[in-house]
Amino acid sequence: MNYVIVIFLVLLAGTFAGLTLALFSLNLTELERKIRIGNKEAEKVYTIRKKGNLLLCTLLLGNVASYTSMAVFLGSITGGVVAGITATALIFIFGEILPQAVFPRFALYIGARTSWLVKIFMVLFYPVAAPIAWILDKILGEELPVIWSKKELKEIIKYHEDSIKSPIDKDEEKIVLGALSFSDKRVRDVMIPAMEVYQISAVSLINERLLQEIKDKDFSRIPVYFQRHDNIIGVLLVKNLIGVDSTKRLMVQDLQTEQVIRVNINKKLDDLFNMFINQRMQIALVYNSRKQYVGIVTLEDILEEILRTEIEELA
Template sequence: MSFVLIIFLVALSGIFSGLTLGFFSLNKDDLKRKAELGDKQAQKVYAIRENGNLLLCTLLIGNVAVNSTLSIFLGSLTSGFAAGLIATALIVIFGEIVPQASFSRHALVLGAKLSGLVKLFIIILLPICWPIAWTLNKMLGEEIPTVYSRKEIIKLVEHQEDLFQSEIDADEEKIVKGALSFSNRKVKDVMTPKEKMYCISSTQKLTQDIVKKIYATGHSRIPIYDKSPNKIIGMLYVKDLVGQAVGRKNAGQIARQNAFLVNEDRSLDDVLNAFKAKRNHLFIVTNSKPEVTGIITIEDILEEIIGGEIVDEFDELKIHKA
């Protein structure tokens, strides 16, 4: 009978010790997120972990009570020194090391399985623990939530993608990383520079050779300037050339007067919002003087997000013809 009681007390000590480490090694915000996503184990554990100070008091007071009872009981069976030595060995090995090693690896699973037992301990020790927990809540306040920086989230996604069990694939990782990092980049980092722009004068006659050159660029929109490339006045939509009498009109007569300007130092997320607000796909990029320094399209920004090239309908046409 005495041996059974010793085993029971050591096991109970191990449960208290393991649960203390296990429950508080689980991030409260992570548990809440998993619980909201329908994880049954997380729901059971979060219901207990939510009131951290009450849980902590319950587990610690329960552990101290069990360990003290074990020492007193062993003392009644043998000499004081022997009882202390045996109690210390049992508590350290089977009441601390072994259970904490187990709970640290399987905290969520074991915590969920023992959640009913923990609730029972909370009810039993509530008259003692609730005043202490209430005092701690008033003195220390709520637990500080976990806030991740962009770089930390990117690292987390990279780590998750590398795991065999992960649901995240390489393409999803690339998109998430692009979405989180593109706002730190500026227009001038991704724009097509002025030297690579293809634009034509508003007075340029749309001869057969000019139309062929326009189609050959593969662009769906061509900037139109007045006198100087630094004075963009509109956009020629290549699709508007269909059905036009070649050579009878100049570019300015067909161009749409919707050339929007954007400063090269604006952030990409700001410009993406501007694209959505203006319902336009191409902006003329200028510097502070202001001089035209290039063009940026919504495709340029989306390519930064997805980490790959987007082929529009004209690019596709060129590929099929090649």
């Protein structure tokens, strides 16, 4: 009978050791995230894991009590060197190595199916474990949530995309990485320099030559300047040219132009993106710190930065 008790105590001690490593490998942030997506196993584990210090005291107390009891029973069967070697072998293999190798690999699965057993021991050991846990709570405070930085999130996404078991594909990785990066970038990183901007004079005649030139450029919006190239007075919507009679000698300034947003070259892209959305605009003029016109930036430029791919100009 003593042998059966010894084996039972070794297995019990191993269970406590394995559960300690397994349950504390699951942080509360991860469990809460899994609960929000409907994981029932996470719900069961969370009920015991949220009381971190009480859980820790319970499992360690159960582990120590099991080993102590095993030593007592083993000593009644045999003694001396044999008892020491036997106890060491049993503890090493079945009490530590096997449970700590197996339990963490299936932490959520095992934790969910043994939560009822842990709750029983939490009640049994409560008179001893609770005061120690209370002291730890007061000294250490609540368990801190796990918050990943942007760099860490990027590495997580890259790792998942590289794994054959992950549903994340290359395009999704590219978009997510772009979304995480674009708020750190500024207008100067994506703007089109003034020397490369196609713009037309407000006093240009709308004739066949100009219409063909605009058609060849294939832009939906064109900055309009007056007298000087850096004096932008508005943006011509190319769709307003539809139906215009080129023989009436109209000038660009005779057509309705869209107002423009003026932004600093150091403005963050996420702020500009919100400005575009709120004002229902798609193009902004860029100025440096000396208030000199240096180029333009469009909604398309920002979207390309997020999607990390070239897209056709938005109509």
